[in-house]
Amino acid sequence: MISIENVSKSFVLHNQGTAEIPVMQGASLMVSEGECVALVGASGAGKSTLMRMIYGNYLTASGRIMIGDVDVASAAPREIIQLRRRTLGYVSQFLRVVPRVSTLDVVAEPLLATGTDADEARAQAETLLTRLNIPQRLWALSPTTFSGGEQQRVNIARGFAFPYPALLLDEPTASLDPTNRATVLAMIAEAKTRGVAIIGIFHDHAARDEICDRQFDMTKFTPGLAA
Amino acid sequence: MTPLLQVENIAKFYGSRIGCTDVSFDLYPGEVMGIVGESGSGKSTLLNCLAGHLTPDRGAVRFDTRTEGLRDTITMSESERRMLGRTDWAFVHQHAHDGLRMNVSAGGNVGERLMAVNARHYGDIRNEAIDWLGRVEITEDRIDDRPTAFSGGMQQRLQIARNLVTGPRLVFMDEPTGGLDVSVQARLLDLLRGLVREMNLSAIIVTHDLAVVRLLADRLMVMKDGHVIETGLTDQVLDDPQHAYTQLLVSSVLQV
Amino acid sequence: MSDYNFAYLDEQTKRMIRRAILKGLAIPGYQVPFASREMPMPYGWGTGGVQVSAAVLTPDDTFKVIDQGADDTTNAVSIRRFFQKTAGVAVTEATSEASVIQTRHRIPEQDLRADQILVYQVPIPEPLRFLEPSEVETRKMHALEEYGLMHVKLYEDISQHGDIATAYAYPVKVEGRYVMDPSPIPKFDNPKLEMAGIQLFGAGREQRIYAIPPYTQVVSLDFDDYPFRASKADHACDLCGAEDSYLDELIVDDAGGRMFMCSDTDYCASRRKQGHVGAQGVPYEEDAA
Numbered sequence: 018m019i020s021i022e023n024v025s026k027s028f029v030l031h032n033q034g035t036a037e038i039p040v041m042q043g044a045s046l047m048v049s050e051g052e053c054v055a056l057v058g059a060s061g062a063g064k065s066t067l068m069r070m071i072y073g074n075y076l077t078a079s080g081r082i083m084i085g086d087v088d089v090a091s092a093a094p095r096e097i098i099q100l101r102r103r104t105l106g107y108v109s110q111f112l113r114v115v116p117r118v119s120t121l122d123v124v125a126e127p128l129l130a131t132g133t134d135a136d137e138a139r140a141q142a143e144t145l146l147t148r149l150n151i152p153q154r155l156w157a158l159s160p161t162t163f164s165g166g167e168q169q170r171v172n173i174a175r176g177f178a179f180p181y182p183a184l185l186l187d188e189p190t191a192s193l194d195p196t197n198r199a200t201v202l203a204m205i206a207e208a209k210t211r212g213v214a215i216i217g218i219f220h221d222h223a224a225r226d227e228i229c230d231r232q233f234d235m236t237k238f239t240p241g242l243a244a
Numbered sequence: 245m246t247p248l249l250q251v252e253n254i255a256k257f258y259g260s261r262i263g264c265t266d267v268s269f270d271l272y273p274g275e276v277m278g279i280v281g282e283s284g285s286g287k288s289t290l291l292n293c294l295a296g297h298l299t300p301d302r303g304a305v306r307f308d309t310r311t312e313g314l315r316d317t318i319t320m321s322e323s324e325r326r327m328l329g330r331t332d333w334a335f336v337h338q339h340a341h342d343g344l345r346m347n348v349s350a351g352g353n354v355g356e357r358l359m360a361v362n363a364r365h366y367g368d369i370r371n372e373a374i375d376w377l378g379r380v381e382i383t384e385d386r387i388d389d390r391p392t393a394f395s396g397g398m399q400q401r402l403q404i405a406r407n408l409v410t411g412p413r414l415v416f417m418d419e420p421t422g423g424l425d426v427s428v429q430a431r432l433l434d435l436l437r438g439l440v441r442e443m444n445l446s447a448i449i450v451t452h453d454l455a456v457v458r459l460l461a462d463r464l465m466v467m468k469d470g471h472v473i474e475t476g477l478t479d480q481v482l483d484d485p486q487h488a489y490t491q492l493l494v495s496s497v498l499q500v
Numbered sequence: 501m502s503d504y505n506f507a508y509l510d511e512q513t514k515r516m517i518r519r520a521i522l523k524g525l526a527i528p529g530y531q532v533p534f535a536s537r538e539m540p541m542p543y544g545w546g547t548g549g550v551q552v553s554a555a556v557l558t559p560d561d562t563f564k565v566i567d568q569g570a571d572d573t574t575n576a577v578s579i580r581r582f583f584q585k586t587a588g589v590a591v592t593e594a595t596s597e598a599s600v601i602q603t604r605h606r607i608p609e610q611d612l613r614a615d616q617i618l619v620y621q622v623p624i625p626e627p628l629r630f631l632e633p634s635e636v637e638t639r640k641m642h643a644l645e646e647y648g649l650m651h652v653k654l655y656e657d658i659s660q661h662g663d664i665a666t667a668y669a670y671p672v673k674v675e676g677r678y679v680m681d682p683s684p685i686p687k688f689d690n691p692k693l694e695m696a697g698i699q700l701f702g703a704g705r706e707q708r709i710y711a712i713p714p715y716t717q718v719v720s721l722d723f724d725d726y727p728f729r730a731s732k733a734d735h736a737c738d739l740c741g742a743e744d745s746y747l748d749e750l751i752v753d754d755a756g757g758r759m760f761m762c763s764d765t766d767y768c769a770s771r772r773k774q775g776h777v778g779a780q781g782v783p784y785e786e787d788a789a
Contacts, residue, residue: 028484029486030491031487031488031491031492032488032491032492032495069483069484073477073480074477074479074480074483074484075480075483075484076476076480076484076486094462094463094476094477095270095272095275097477098275098462098463098477115434115437115459116430117430117431117434118434129441130441322640322644323644326644326646330648345631345652347631348631348652348656349656349659349660351655351659352652352655352656352659355652355655356648356649356652357648359648359649359651359652359655360646360647360648360649361648364651364723364724365723365724365725366655366658366723366724366725366726367725369655370655370659387659388659388660
């Protein structure tokens with residue numbers, strides 16, 4: 018499902034003396050349907066960077082990133098937009114909040130964007146929010162004023178609203194108490210059973226060991242860090 | 245799939261000065277393209293060339309018309325282009341005064357495009373106007389007021405209603421939030437986001453405000469001195485800028 | 501005998517005006533620019549109508565002039581005398597006897613025949629002027645048949661007054677193509693714009709001539725749910741009893757007393773001659789000349 022082939026990336030900071038910072042070299046990884054792979058490595062090893070490259074948020078300098086038939090590294094913006102709509106979900110570390118949009122609408126958006134009927138979308142959003150213990154009285158409010166943990170749960174609800182065949186999860190259990198943590202892990206397990214290919218970053222080692230089938234050590238592909 | 249708009253090698257010169265040059269891109273239905281740049285970057289010149297307000301010196305702007313497929317709007321007759329401008333295309337100006345008839349009531353402003361395509365039932369026209377005013381959050385009791393009695397944000401929302409009433413497929417926007425108070429901007433952007441999604445609009449938005457493109461645009465073009473120096477997905481260009489100028493632009497934005 | 505050329509204008513000018521008239525007749529409702537001359541009266545006093553009349557008059561014509569329907573107002577009398585002096589044509593107050601009729605702001609009640617010409621005096625020929633001040637823009641709108649704005653004006657009327665409030669100079673569409681201002685005639689007269697006679701419109705200050713050939717389709721603009729009505733005061737003429745003519749309202753005393761009378765003086769006089777008497781009228785007596 019996800020095939021990362023020999024990808025490299027460096028950052029060139031033009032306004033800081035044209036410093037060139039290589040962050041990844043020759044990374045390759047395959048993730049099959051129903052598999053959950055954890056990216057591991059020290060801070061700065063490029064875990065979030067790789068995740069963003071898979072999502073198309075960062076440009077890939079060389080190599081291929083295949084999600085199904087689409088090579089994200091060389092795809093046209095339109096194809097990536099389509100991919101993000103129907104194929105590849107991404108739960109980032111922080112919820113980017115748009116003021117004035119209610120929590121319910123935030124979660125329902127991926128469904129509405131793919132043509133789901135408005136009432137149906139809202140009903141599914143309500144189910145997810147209930148499961149993640151976001152009280153009903155908060156559904157009509159914008160997440161702007163929520164706590165970190167609440168925002169994260171809204172973020173996760175949105176990420177799981179649409180049944181993507183591939184998911185990227187960046188620290189999904191951070192800021193969560195044990196109950197909600199367990200809920201999220203159960204949701205990931207269910208996704209696996211449905212055949213979703215998942216790549217995750219977990220600083221929570223217990224969670225990682227519980228839900229991930231294998232680990233992918235980024236350190237090998239980080240110039241300057243390689244052992 | 246046919247692009248809705250196919251821009252090929254557009255260039256506009258003012259003597260030896262470059263207005264804009266070498267601009268090419270395809271826009272598909274439902275896509276929003278942001279064009280950013282500082283003053284003098286050529287973004288407004290480009291927008292006006294695309295929308296038919298200026299004639300470019302080179303290049304083609306092909307639009308997927310409802311009845312005849314892709315047609316180059318630059319070589320179209322003026323009559324056809326004006327018709328396009330009243331039906332399939334919309335243009336939201338930075339200053340509401342340029343996009344509204346200030347001596348006509350709000351209802352008349354919204355109804356004008358309908359009457360221009362032969363709507364002849366007063367009651368129906370008025371009901372549609374009320375409906376559209378509601379969608380841009382202007383209450384029904386203001387329908388007979390002139391835009392001179394509206395606040396800046398309301399005038400801008402009226403402009404949007406006036407433009408969208410005929411269900412255009414492509415909307416050009418020139419600094420739609422320029423000059424508005426911050427809270428008013430937020431409300432307007434939300435409205436635009438909702439309408440773009442609901443009506444599956446394509447849009448080309450010129451702005452110098454990166455927050456606006458982050459919110460509204462799927463794709464982004466960065467212009468400087470008449471050239472497109474970087475283009476790609478909005479989040480990619482803003483999070484992983486490649487060109488020196490883009491990096492400068494992004495790093496200059498203050499975080500609140 | 502006067503020293504003037506026939507009908508005051510020189511032959512070259514008349515030729516130029518006739519060309520404009522022919523073009524106007526060929527394109528009904530289209531405003532043809534023409535080189536309006538300095539006339540011996542100021543702008544706003546009918547110079548357009550006078551120039552058109554001067555161009556169409558022949559020595560055999562019989563000429564009638566009315567001003568708001570009346571033959572005996574100062575302006576009607578002046579213009580009639582002007583052409584008596586410079587063209588030597590016969591003049592009349594009887595509509596049926598005239599071959600050329602110059603009018604300000606009314607169409608005669610009596611149907612005109614195919615051998616008659618009606619010349620209108622026009623102040624502002626452009627029907628879109630009040631909503632679109634730019635001449636460049638209005639010319640484009642006519643050229644491209646973009647008349648949505650005209651209905652905006654009617655919409656505004658209904659939203660402000662509950663009905664289309666335009667009472668005169670009511671816009672019309674000619675032969676399904678050009679929108680035209682019929683000059684400030686009351687909307688009651690609009691249906692008469694479809695007639696057997698030739699209609700010529702002259703605007704001297706604005707330098708435009710337009711025309712409606714005989715039996716041309718002229719439709720007053722309206723909305724499906726607010727249709728055009730040719731309305732008039734709900735009265736009969738107090739002098740001759742006519743119920744189908746446009747009426748002038750006259751205040752007759754300090755107590756608010758008023759009477760209504762036919763605006764078309766010839767029509768009223770003809771009816772009285774036939775023996776009709778209205779509520780406040782007296783039987784007709786032959787006047788000494």
